[in-house]
Amino acid sequence: MKNRIVIITPFYPIKHRKDLFEDTKAVHYLLKEFADDNDILVVHSFMHGFKSAWKQLKRVVPIKLKYKDYLYIDDYGNNVLFFENLLLFPKSIKTLSYFSKKHARLLKQFCTNEQYHPEIGVVHFPTYYVDFIRKFDAFPKSIAIIHSFDIKNIKSRASINYWKRHFDKFDAIGYRSFVIKKEFEELMGIYEKSFMCLSGIPDNFISIRLTQTSYNITDKINLIYAGRLDKNKNVAKSILALNRIDKKIQYSFNIVGDGEEKKHIEELAQNIGVADRIIFHGKVSREKTFHLMESADIFLMVSKKETLGLVYLEAMAAGCIIIGTRGQGIDGIVVDGENGFLTDSNNEEAIYKTLYRVMTLSPTEQKRIRDNAKETVRLLSDVSLSKEYYSNICSVIQEDK
Template identity: 30%
Template sequence: MNILLLSTIYPLPSKGNRGTSVCHYFAKEWVKEGHNVRVVHYQAVYPFFFYWAARVAQNLIATKTGAVVYTKRDRGAQYEWDGVQVLRIPLFKLIPHGKFLSIAINKSIKEIIKNNAENSFIPDIVVGHFPNPQIAVVARLKRVYSSATTAIVIHGDLDQLKSIYGEGFKDFYRKIDLWGFRSKKVREDFEKKYGKLRHSFICYSGVPANYITESNTHSFKNPLNKFIYVGEMIKRKYPAEIIEALVNVYEDKNFRIDYVGNGRELETIKLKMEKYLLQKQVVICGRIPRDEIKAKYDNADCMIMISRGEAYGLVYLEAMARGCITIASRGEGFDGVIEDGVNGFLCEAGNTQELANIIRKINALTSEERLAISEKAIETSRRLTDKNAADLYLNNLIIK
C-alpha cells in the first residue's frame, strides 16, 4: 500500500531528532509491514526579523513554551530515514500560528505532485496530521489522487479550524473521507461543534515493545513515597503543583520526587523547594534520553502529570509500561486509556487538593490492590506497542 503522510511536526535527524516523533513512529512501523511510505514535512519559515528575535530570546521562548525554536530559515531536504522517504518543504507564513500564504501552499502542492511522479508513487492513502495547512493540502490532493482515501488527524488544535479556515472549514469538512483524533476528548469536542461524524477513529500512539518491562520490579508493599514527573516544565502541565500535594500528604516529608525535563517552571519548583525545605526530597534531573528514563520509572512508585491541554501524553504510557502507578488528567488526552482506579488514576488538571486525596486513596489500598493496578497498567501498554498502534491506525484508514 502507498501511504502519503503530511505533517508540520516531524523530527529532524540532522538536528538531533528535534521535534515530536509521533508521526515517524507510525511511518516506520508501516514500512516494516511492507508498505511504501512517503512523508511530506512542512517546515514553517518566517520573515527574517523573527529569526533575529529567536536568536536573542531562544532559551526564554523554549523554556516558556516547550517548543523547538529555530534561529535560521530551513532550506528543505529530501532523505530516507528508517526506510521512510521524507520530503521537507519550507512553507512561508507571516506570523507564528497564522495562515500559510496561499501562493506558498500552491507551490508546495505542485512540488509534492512532481516528486511523487518522479518516484512513480500514486498514494492509496493521503493522511495529514495537524490542521494548518494539512486540511487544505489534503483536500486539494484528493482532486489529483481521486481514488485515494483522505484523512486528517486532529491533535487537540480545534481553535485552528476557526482561526485558519473560518467558515471555509465546512467545505473542507465534507471533502475529507476520514477524521482521526488523538483522544476521545478531542473527538467529543469536535463533534460538539460540527456534529456527529460518520467515519472517525482514535489515533493512539504506542511504546516500543522493548520498553515494556518483562518483570515488574514494583512490589508496593509499602505506601507510595517515590514519585516521578516526566515532561516539559511549563505552566499548563502544573509540575510545581505536585509539590503542594505531596507536602499536604506527607507532613513528615517522607517522599522523593524526580523531575525529568526542562522549562521555565523549574524556577517555581526551586522556590517551593526553598519554601518547604525540600532540598533532599526534590531531585531535578533535567532532560534524559528516553531509554535512560526507564531506570527512573523502575525506581519510582508513581508517575504524576496533571496537565491541561494534553492531546495524548505518551509519557503516561511509558510509565505504565514500566509498572508505575500513573496519575493523569481527567477530561484530557488520556481518558479512554486510563480507567480510573483500574489501571491508573485520573485527577482534575492542576487540582492539588484532589491530587493529595488520590495519593491518600492509593496509600489506603492493600499492597495486593496496588500491585494489581500496576499489572493492569503493564497489560494496557502491551496492547499499545508501536506496532499494535500503527496496525490499528492503518486499519482505521481503510474504509470498509
C-alpha cells in the same frame, strides 16, 4: 504491490536539526510496521511558533526552488520532505499563503520528477494544513487524523460551518484518543467512516514483569515525572500540590526531561522549601527513562493538554501507579480508581487530594491498580497499533476500487 502513502505531520524526527521543538515521535512510531513494504512519503511540515518565527525568517525565506534541497531519508528508508512554516502572528495557526503555495509546488515537483503518484494523503493536525491541502489538491483519497490541538483550533478559529466544509472533503476521520473522538463528534457530528488511531509502546516494555513491593507513608515514596518542562506539562502545579502533603510523609520527586520551564521549577522548589525532595535527571534516553520508572512508585503528569501521552503507558508498563489529567488523551484508557487515577489539572486542591489518595493506598489496592494497568497496556503495543493504523489506511484506499 506497494501502496503509495503520503503522511503529513508537524512532528517527525529530523536528525540534523536538534534545534527543533520535538513534541512527540508518535507518528514516526506509527509507521514502524509497514514502512518496509510500502512507498511512503513523509511531509514534515514544521511550525515555528510566534516566539521563534521571526528569528528564523532570514534562514527560511526565500524558499528554495528545488525539492531535493528539502529531501531526506528517515530511519525506515522513507523519503521525507522537510518544510518550515513561520507563524508570524501571536496565537495564530495560519501561515502566510506564501509558505503553503511554495510547499505545495515543491510536493508536486517531487511527485512529477520521481513519478510518484500518491494513492492517499494522511494528514495529522489537519486544522494546520487547510491552505496547503487546498493548493496541492492531488490526493485521490485522504484521511484527517484529529489531535487535541485540532479540537482547540476548531473551538477558537473560524466557524463550525467552515470546519465542517473542511472535514467533509476527507474520506475518513481518525482520532488519537477516545476523548478527542467524543469532543470532535460533539462539535462536528458523527462521520460514517472513522477509526481510532492510538499509539503504543514497545513489546519489550510490556513484557517486563512487575517486581515492585508496595510503598507506604512510613517509608520514602518515589514519584516521577518524565517529559518536556514547559507550561503545558504543569510540573510547577504538581510541586505546589506536593508541598501540601503532610511533612511527616517522606517522598522524592524525580523530574526527567528539560525545557524552558526548568529554571522556574527549580526556583519554585527552592522558594517553598522542597528543593531537597526534587531530583532533576535532565533529558535521558527512552530506555533510561523506563528504568527510572521501574524504580518509582507513582508517575505524576497533569498536563493541561495531552493528545495521548505514550509516557503514561510506559509508566503503567513499568509498574507505576499513574496520575493523569481528566478529560485529556489518557482518559478512556485510564479509568479513575481502576488502572490509574485522573484529576483536574487546573485545580491544585484536586491534584493534592488525588496525590494523597494514591500515596495512602493499601498494599492490596496498589497491587490491584498495577495489575489492571499492566493488563491495559498489553493491548497497546506499538507493533499491533501500527498494523491497525495501516489496516485502516488500506481500507480507505480500497473503497470503491
